[in-house]
Amino acid sequence: MPTLSARGLAVPPSPIRKLVPLADAAKARGVKVFHLNIGQPDIETPAVMRDALRSFDEKVVAYSPSGGTDALRRTLLDYYAGIGVPLSPDQLLVTTGGSEAIHFGMAAAMDPGDVILVPDPMYANYISLAAVLGVTIVPVPTKVEDGYRLPLDWEPYLTPKVKGVLLCNPSNPTGAVYSADELQAVVDFVIRHDLYLFADEVYREFVYEGPLPPSLLTVPALGDRLVVVDSLSKRYSLCGARVGCLVTRNAGIAAGAMRLAQARLSPPLFAQLLGSKATALAADYFDETRETYRRRRDIVVDALQAMPGVVVARPEGAFYCMARLPVDDAEAFARFMLESFSHEGHTTMVAPGGGFYAQEGRGRDEVRIAYVLDEGELRQAMECLRLGLEAYNNR
Amino acid sequence: MPTLSARGLAVPPSPIRKLVPLADAAKARGVKVFHLNIGQPDIETPAVMRDALRSFDEKVVAYSPSGGTDALRRTLLDYYAGIGVPLSPDQLLVTTGGSEAIHFGMAAAMDPGDVILVPDPMYANYISLAAVLGVTIVPVPTKVEDGYRLPLDWEPYLTPKVKGVLLCNPSNPTGAVYSADELQAVVDFVIRHDLYLFADEVYREFVYEGPLPPSLLTVPALGDRLVVVDSLSKRYSLCGARVGCLVTRNAGIAAGAMRLAQARLSPPLFAQLLGSKATALAADYFDETRETYRRRRDIVVDALQAMPGVVVARPEGAFYCMARLPVDDAEAFARFMLESFSHEGHTTMVAPGGGFYAQEGRGRDEVRIAYVLDEGELRQAMECLRLGLEAYNNR
Numbered sequence: 001m002p003t004l005s006a007r008g009l010a011v012p013p014s015p016i017r018k019l020v021p022l023a024d025a026a027k028a029r030g031v032k033v034f035h036l037n038i039g040q041p042d043i044e045t046p047a048v049m050r051d052a053l054r055s056f057d058e059k060v061v062a063y064s065p066s067g068g069t070d071a072l073r074r075t076l077l078d079y080y081a082g083i084g085v086p087l088s089p090d091q092l093l094v095t096t097g098g099s100e101a102i103h104f105g106m107a108a109a110m111d112p113g114d115v116i117l118v119p120d121p122m123y124a125n126y127i128s129l130a131a132v133l134g135v136t137i138v139p140v141p142t143k144v145e146d147g148y149r150l151p152l153d154w155e156p157y158l159t160p161k162v163k164g165v166l167l168c169n170p171s172n173p174t175g176a177v178y179s180a181d182e183l184q185a186v187v188d189f190v191i192r193h194d195l196y197l198f199a200d201e202v203y204r205e206f207v208y209e210g211p212l213p214p215s216l217l218t219v220p221a222l223g224d225r226l227v228v229v230d231s232l233s234k235r236y237s238l239c240g241a242r243v244g245c246l247v248t249r250n251a252g253i254a255a256g257a258m259r260l261a262q263a264r265l266s267p268p269l270f271a272q273l274l275g276s277k278a279t280a281l282a283a284d285y286f287d288e289t290r291e292t293y294r295r296r297r298d299i300v301v302d303a304l305q306a307m308p309g310v311v312v313a314r315p316e317g318a319f320y321c322m323a324r325l326p327v328d329d330a331e332a333f334a335r336f337m338l339e340s341f342s343h344e345g346h347t348t349m350v351a352p353g354g355g356f357y358a359q360e361g362r363g364r365d366e367v368r369i370a371y372v373l374d375e376g377e378l379r380q381a382m383e384c385l386r387l388g389l390e391a392y393n394n395r
Numbered sequence: 396m397p398t399l400s401a402r403g404l405a406v407p408p409s410p411i412r413k414l415v416p417l418a419d420a421a422k423a424r425g426v427k428v429f430h431l432n433i434g435q436p437d438i439e440t441p442a443v444m445r446d447a448l449r450s451f452d453e454k455v456v457a458y459s460p461s462g463g464t465d466a467l468r469r470t471l472l473d474y475y476a477g478i479g480v481p482l483s484p485d486q487l488l489v490t491t492g493g494s495e496a497i498h499f500g501m502a503a504a505m506d507p508g509d510v511i512l513v514p515d516p517m518y519a520n521y522i523s524l525a526a527v528l529g530v531t532i533v534p535v536p537t538k539v540e541d542g543y544r545l546p547l548d549w550e551p552y553l554t555p556k557v558k559g560v561l562l563c564n565p566s567n568p569t570g571a572v573y574s575a576d577e578l579q580a581v582v583d584f585v586i587r588h589d590l591y592l593f594a595d596e597v598y599r600e601f602v603y604e605g606p607l608p609p610s611l612l613t614v615p616a617l618g619d620r621l622v623v624v625d626s627l628s629k630r631y632s633l634c635g636a637r638v639g640c641l642v643t644r645n646a647g648i649a650a651g652a653m654r655l656a657q658a659r660l661s662p663p664l665f666a667q668l669l670g671s672k673a674t675a676l677a678a679d680y681f682d683e684t685r686e687t688y689r690r691r692r693d694i695v696v697d698a699l700q701a702m703p704g705v706v707v708a709r710p711e712g713a714f715y716c717m718a719r720l721p722v723d724d725a726e727a728f729a730r731f732m733l734e735s736f737s738h739e740g741h742t743t744m745v746a747p748g749g750g751f752y753a754q755e756g757r758g759r760d761e762v763r764i765a766y767v768l769d770e771g772e773l774r775q776a777m778e779c780l781r782l783g784l785e786a787y788n789n790r
Contacts, residue, residue, distance in 0.1 A: 001619045002558060002591050004647045008503035014657035017461055044454045053448045053665070059439045061635045061669070066412055096491055096637070099659040107527050108403035112507055128658035132502050134529070163397060196397050224396045240456045240664035242491070252399045262409035263523035264494040269635035270448070270665035274456070 010131040015124050015331075015355025015368070022338035023349050031342045034381035037334075037351040039172065039319060039370045043237040043289055046281055049274040056273060064269050066261040068094025068245070071276035076245055078279055083204075085217040091249055093257050094267045098202050098231030098244040102129050105227040105246055108256030109196050110135045115161040116198070119150060121322055121356040121363060123172045123200065136161070139358040144324055144366075147313040148176040154189040164196030165189070169213075170203040173356045173368040174322050175297075175315020177207050183216070190225050197222060202231040202244070203318040205286040208294040217247060224250035232275045234319075235286075241271035293319050296371040296378055303382035304369075307389060320370050322353060322363075325389060330354070330367050333392050340395075341388045348384040405526040410519050410726075410750025410763070417733035418744050426737045429776035432729075432746040434567065434714060434765045438632040438684055441676055444669040451668060459664050461656040463489025463640070466671035471640055473674055478599075480612040486644055488652050489662045493597050493626030493639040497524050500622040500641055503651030504591050505530045510556040511593070514545060516717055516751040516758060518567045518595065531556070534753040539719055539761075542708040543571040549584040559591030560584070564608075565598040568751045568763040569717050570692075570710020572602050578611070585620050592617060597626040597639070598713040600681045603689040612642065619645035627670045629714075630681075636666035688714050691766040691773055698777035699764075702784060715765050717748060717758075720784060725749070725762050728787050735790075736783045743779040 016038050023033045067073070072094055080087050095101040102125075110116065112134030118126060120139030130137050140157055142148040148171065151157075165186055170177045190197045199216045207213065217228055231244035246257050261267075297315060304312045309326025327333040331352035341347055353366025371378060411433050418428045462468070467489055475482050490496040497520075505511065507529030513521060515534030525532050535552055537543040543566065546552075560581055565572045585592045594611045602608065612623055626639035641652050656662075692710060699707045704721025722728040726747035736742055748761025766773060 001645065001647075002504065002589050004651060005502065005504055005506045005509075007506055008648075008651035008655070011651065011654040011658065013654050014461075017657045020460070038458065040455075040458050042455060045456045050451070050454075050456070053451055056445070056448055059445075060435075060437060061440045061445070061633050063433065063435050063634045065415070066409075096663070097659065103659075107400065109397065109400055111400045111402055112529060114400075125658045125660075128654065132655060132658070133527075134507060194397050238456050239458045240661060242661070242663040250396065252396075253403075256399055256403035256406065259406040259408050259523065260403070260527060262412045263406065263520045263527075264492065264498075265520075266635060266637070268491070268637040268663035268666055271663055 007131055007134060011128045012355060014128070015351045019334055019338060019349065022335060026338045026347060030345065032346045033338070034346065034348045034373060034377055034384065036369045036371070036373070036381055037349045039234065039372060040239055041234065041237050041319070041372045042374060043292070045237045046277070048277045048280045049236060049238070052273050052277050053270065061269060064266040064272060066266055067258060068267055069272045069276065072272040075276045075279050080217070080247070083215055085215055087247065090254055091247060093246045093254065093261055094272065095244045095246055096267045097233060097242040098200065098229050099125060099129065101229040101244050101246040102126065102200070104257040104260045105198055105229060105248070105253065106130065106133055106135055107260060108253045109227065110163055113161060114163040115159060116164045116166050117154070117157050117162060118166045118358065119148070119171070120359050121173055121353065122358060123168050124355045126166060127358055137358045138162070141359065142174070144311055144313050144322060148174040150178055150182040150186065152181065152185045154185060158193060162195060164198055166198040166200065168200040170206055170317025172203065172318050173320045174313070175318045175320050177209070177213060177316035187219055187222060191221060195225065196227060197225055198227045198229065200229040202229065202234055205235060206290065206293060206319060207317040208290065208297060209316045224248070227253055232278070236275070236278060238271065238274060241274055242268050243271035243275045293371065295375060299375055299378050300369060300371045300382060303379070303386070307386050319372055320368055322356070322366050322368055324366050327365055327389070327392060330365050334367065336392050337388045341391055343384045343387050346380055346384050348381045348388065402527055402529060406523045407750060409523070410746045414729055414733060414744065417730060421733045421742060425740065427741045428733070429741065429743045429768060429772055429779065431764045431766070431768070431776055432744045434629065434767060435634055436629065436632050436714070436767045437769060438687070440632045441672070443672045443675045444631060444633070447668050447672050448665065456664060459661040459667060461661055462653060463662055464667045464671065467667040470671045470674050475612070475642070478610055480610055482642065485649055486642060488641045488649065488656055489667060490639045490641055491662045492628060492637040493595065493624050494520060494524065496624040496626070496639050496641040497521065497595070499652040499655045500593055500624060500643070500648065501525065501528055501530055502655060503648045504622065505558055508556060509558040510554060511559045511561050512549070512552050512557060513561045513753065514543070514566070515754050516568055516748065517753060518563055519750045521561060522753055532753045533557070536754065537569070539706055539708050539717060543569040545573055545577040545581065547576065547580045549580060553588060557590060559593055561593040561595070563595040565601055565712025567598065567713050568715045569708070570713045570715050572604070572608060572711035582614055582617060586616060590620065591622060592620055593622045593624065595624040597624065597629055600630060601685065601688060601714060602712040603685065603692060604711045619643070622648055627673070631670070631673060633666065633669060636669055637663050638666035638670045688766065690770060694770055694773050695764060695766045695777060698774070698781070702781050714767055715763055717751070717761050717763055719761050722760055722784065722787060725760050729762060731787050732783050736786055738779045738782050741775055741779050743776045743783065
């Protein structure tokens, strides 16, 4: 048989999804699985969006424009204006989720062998999306002990192949929200060396301490070096619809991304239909959600910190934390929880941490936890985790 | 500013979509534009699919499985069984349109610099999707004079870098349906040299002469060399929904495509919801559509053949034809039609042919025409085209 591609083989299985068959098997045995492995919020999709489906009365489900429907584009331009980011229409491209925005932005800016610096641990899919494009991720180590702070001096990471920095802020998977000083250090670095700054801000509203930090799009000095990745998935609990956007003032990147967008014809129509209703949401739409997640965060982090040997930083944003567990192999532990453990008919699914690190060998005793269930379920899930750790280490 | 990527710059603008701003401007001037530039059928999406939207009653628009919802996967497995192709579930992956299936298949099989042989002219987006991945397309010339027949001897195209052949059958953009002999020559070639055969069969049911040809999936000898790209867009008039699939018996390609699929989380949920209703369609669903397109084809081809200096082959399938026009520059002509011409308040938009050729310089006096409007509109569109050609050459 013909050989597989090296790049295809370099794409790792998703640490978020690869244990799903074990979860399915557990469910088939009658075990209820608390899914803390995936950032799938249980927050209801706004009714005004779901109702939009019922109002669809076209006879033909036709292609939409490659850059998005007029209605969604207006909604997104309004949203950005509302967060202090006036945009011209050609600076925004609607994408099939944030994933496609990352793919388009990276492909338009970077060639095979180009290096992108990414704080490690990182959103696991960056590793896969970069591998497909042959882009080299050089991890910038951050650690749980100081809450995953960024370096204030990026110069040691500069090499001739470095072409950009990719930040996720608030961070998936750590929950870190970067300070003005941390961000300024990155901004100075990319300007000094004329690099791209890719900013994944899909959790922009999910910040639990202090005021919402401004988008990097409000930093004029970044100019055409900035490429912002955004998604409606978490903001409006629209994960399954698949809609996001790419925002940049770099006309070359915008035009390149548009040519890539034309090659896939259009973003999904119904996702755009739902997303376009965001303007109908009340101004305080996020306040309640934010408060919900703040309480959930505290339940999870308090429970983790009470477990012997667990190390975790209290996240300031997003709805994840990374936790170091007192286990030899967090993936073996995650499998154990699905295959061999249950407590009162329940178990907890977590994502093995290794897959969130680009640096080989890191994260093997860590897991990523998404606090996306209600408070009662989270308490049960944490109790399962606590007992599971005991059982695993006594097995 | 940082440089753009070479690969991004190598992605051409879509010949199908790049003149859309001119069409919008014409419409703003009150001109009705007959869109023969894009394969957007006017056939109604089946009501059973549109009605499915109204029945959606989940409170959360959640991620679906990376490989597709169970309901759609069952529907597709049934569909394939119905065309004589029994599949195991791991041989089918649901994708975000056929475009993503091409991207996944190519990425899993081919590295930068690998060569794929593709009959020229070809579906324009192959050129873009290959450019993103650094895959080299080597065009295999076909020509209007013999109805775009394939070579029966592929050996002259073999070089050490050739790793596969990509066929679109029925062909977009030529409408050619390949004979058993033509296909056997390709099958023998890929088996002899252990190459991949990528088969884009999204127009499988759109064949106007003789019985429907069997899918290449019915050729056992191809084994794990075959990767089939499919889409529900044309078959069920679901273009805007964005749903298709990748089918292969190659376990390595299937696994690689699944890892790529995990990196984009899931295909669009509502597209899958609609697609899963295909099982509810009557057995003769395609018969009426096929008859509709056969009549449209004849209207368009008869009209084209009656125009002085126009060369066109009568297509056997899909809903496109390539036509050579008596003009110096078909793109300039297409622009002229939108910018400077109208007849009784109407004009016709066609796709310039050059963008459908990977071989530089070919197709400059050709256009692609999609016969996707009703018979009355097609007659008007052809009359506009006839008069537009006269006006262009007399300007």
